[in-house]
Amino acid sequence: MKRICMKVALLLVALLGGIGRPHAAVVFEAHSPYHHVQVIDDGGIRLLSFNGTQETRMSLANPLLGHFEYTEFFHAPWVWNPEIKRVLMLGLGGGSIQRAYQHYYTNVMIESVEVDPVVIKVANEYFQVRETPTHKIHQHDGRTFLQRGRETYDVILVDAYTRSRYGSSIPPHLVTREFFAQASARLGTNGVLAYNVIGQLQGGRADIIGALYRTMKEVFPQVYLFPASSSLNVVIIATKSPVPYDYARVQREGRELIRSGKVKLPTFATRLRAFQNVTPRNASVSPVLTDDRAPVESLMRGTGFSD
Template sequence: MKLDPRRFRWAALLGLALAACSAVLVTYSLSGSLAPRLVHTEPSEFAPVLVIDEYGQRCMNFEKIKDRGRQTCFDLSAPEKMVFDYTRMMTSALFVKPDPRNVLMVGLGGATIPLALEKILPDAVIDTVEIDPAVLRVAERYFGYKQGPRQRVFVDDGRAFIEQARREGRTYDMVMLDAFDVDYIPPHLLTREFFQQVHAILSPDGVLVANTFTRSTMYERESATYAAVFGDFFNLRAGNRVIIASRGPLPDDDALKRHAHALAKALEPFGIDVERELQRFSRHRDWSADAAVLTD
């Protein structure tokens, strides 16, 4: 039986057309799943707290679905893995102080760092102070945060909490500052007087860790203010800037490497590559010597 070559040509064209339609449908489906989806809006006296799913991530934001950045995100398929460089940099403060018994976190957000520290430091108590109860409600309902004996939260202003801790003689081995409002860090958490309060509640070799901006009109004055209270500090930069200062002397490079390698296995599930993080530890002063210190 003789076969008509036109049949094969039409069959091939039909197959290509069907494949193209299939590809369009798959692309449409993927693009639909990647578009931001508002999961929840939590009313707040400060700013509405939004929960958004996009690009396979769950994120928290204030006021708007789209703006300059996200407050918190986690990967829905790998919740432990840290999405942002700044959370990895802040956690790498353990290279400076690898065995804190108690940690104070100012600013809860989606609780990425408190939840990680609970697993990395099985004997430590993590206290978090969060000014907005709406953020706490969202963290508990949508981001897996749970309070307990080792994971405590206090609804209060960060500075007021620290000042009260000083009056009561309470100290922390590590204080982590990650408090942002819609625009930037609240001004009363950026002054010399505030950092003096933080310095006072640190244990003798306690460590301050602060998340701030790499590019800011306040960069030089912020830097000068930290230096006025703590002296030299580590200046880590990748997207955001993370400042790591100590009440005692900063460890040398060998000590940093030793602590980092000892923690490597514990940090791996969170996507923290210790070699990459070590490269970010800079002691360089990159601000003007005559920059004015921020005061109350």
């Protein structure tokens, strides 16, 4: 009898869930001061949605799978610093990167900074992002956090842009020369910054990627690009080390990290093959972004004005 009841209940749940959208169920929904936050389970994948667009994907069967390809570029800083101990991550979302770092690099101390308290709660309850002795979460604005702190990090990861039906947007105070100078001040001597953004890598018009590349070049001696193959995401990597790395060097360091077991991410070698050390074509026509002038709205809409 009990079993039949269970089966009926499961059937009902399946039927009810299937009425609106087949296979998709909203398991959490809230309006935070920043986003319309939804958690949606869809065919074994859990999605974090801000304002109707996907922010994080996670496999329910294995939380280490299902994530977006670009999040794996955040492992690339190991190439430049094989002794990473402390990582600061601005932007939590569903915590794909935090989950991976906690799993693969158990000796690394991570601090996450997320401005939206609802996102922190959702990451904890639905995406297995926990505060542990090696992972601390601060509810704070990323820039104010950088400015007020003293400790230095080996790596700073920035994933702070959001999307809506009208396109991507990026907080204007997290793209400027002054912001990168503050980030650089919080990085150790061999520090690496990795920055996720969406935009055009090719094309002759002013664009957020060209602008960020130029702006980061003003602060960091070396800047590299990792464009994703399955989306328009590009992870820009900047190093405090002035030593230039070429494609062969990156692959060689990558093989060494895999061989020594320092990096166990199965797709690491594949991801490193996305490496580019060329200046994006639109960098010359895109402005250097400053606190005084950071027209991110038009740059992210392909209507940016040349310098």
